[in-house]
Amino acid sequence: MKEKIGAGNTAEIYLWNDKEIVKLFHDSIHESLIEREFLASQEIQNLGLPVPKVGGKISYQNRTGIIYEKIDGVTLTELLAKDPLHVGKEAKRFAELHFQIHSRKSSAFSDICETLISHVNFCSRFTSEQKEKIATYIATLPTDQAVCHMDFHPDNILISEQGPIVIDWMTAGFGNPFADVARTVIILEHAHLPASIPEPVKQGIMALRHAFCEEYVNEYLTLSKGTWKDIELWFLPIMAARLIEGIPEGEKHDLYKQVISFL
Structure with a gap:
């Protein structure tokens, strides 16, 4: 080694x-x-x-x-940091890549709905009644057997000579592709930045992430012929399940408030 x-x-x-x-x-x-x-x-x-x-x-x-x-390249995050003017082009390529993943069907993974319910049940922030309510809601959502990465964000895309390469498949599952898109949107729009980053820099990064997310969603919905409602349906369970992850407490607090407002 x-x-x-x-x-x-x-x-x-x-x-x-x-x-x-x-x-x-x-x-x-x-x-x-x-x-x-x-x-x-x-x-x-x-x-x-x-x-x-x-x-x-x-x-x-x-x-x-x-x-x-071994893949020689840089992450999409690093690429955008060096050349933010290409945010629109890269967001479209990001959407095309995500859509390509969702074109594959497989039952070799875990059902993402079952995983979401398991994560919610493991979360101590929710009461038994709230957990049951979330599980009941998940049962009403449309199902599919599309391959879902479930952690698809620019840090997990390597830009190489062969093109973009997707890494880190630990959370992969099968299910409705809009659940996977919803998780990407939540990461891009709600993930907290380290406190050590100066506030003006944070504002710039957040503006870039928002522009990237907007272009990504527009392109994905064009490719999939879906609607914003298809994505929005998944916000409640995705946000609730994310509360057991190793994310900052401030971010958990914000997501929890959003989940309670949905309930």
Whole structure:
């Protein structure tokens, strides 16, 4: 194993050799989640989507890792930070990529509705009555078997010579594609920025994210022939389920208020 080249909430990334990297998961990540990402990566590769080729699993100093093809490139976030004038063009490409993913059907993953209900039930902020109300609402939503990434945002898109490559499939599932779009919208519009960033810079980033989100939604709805209502239907369960994630407390507070207003 060579030098460390990146880190995230679930894992650290190291060079494995000249053509591969290893995603080495933190001790806190349950083995079942790692196995889920491994199997999801294999399935996505078999479906012909633009993803890094997946190798095997390894154990290193009591930690589990997955070997992936090394992709040379930058994240879409980094690309936009360097050249924000291309936000419209990149947002359209982002929408096209998301629509391409949703064109694939598979039941090899978890049902996203079942996952949402499980996450809501695990959240201590809700009463039993509120959990039941949310589960009842989810049961009324339209179903599908489209492949859904469920964490589709610019940090998970690598821009390479081969084009955009989608990474981090740990949360992949199958279901209604507008649920996946709704989660992307919620991340783009509601994710809090680090407190260390100066306020003027924050305002600039938020304006860029809003412009990107608006262009992305417009393009996706054109491609899918959907409506804003199709996306909006999923805000309640997606926001509620997000409350168990490792996001800032201020962001959780804002999402919780939104969920209660929906109920």
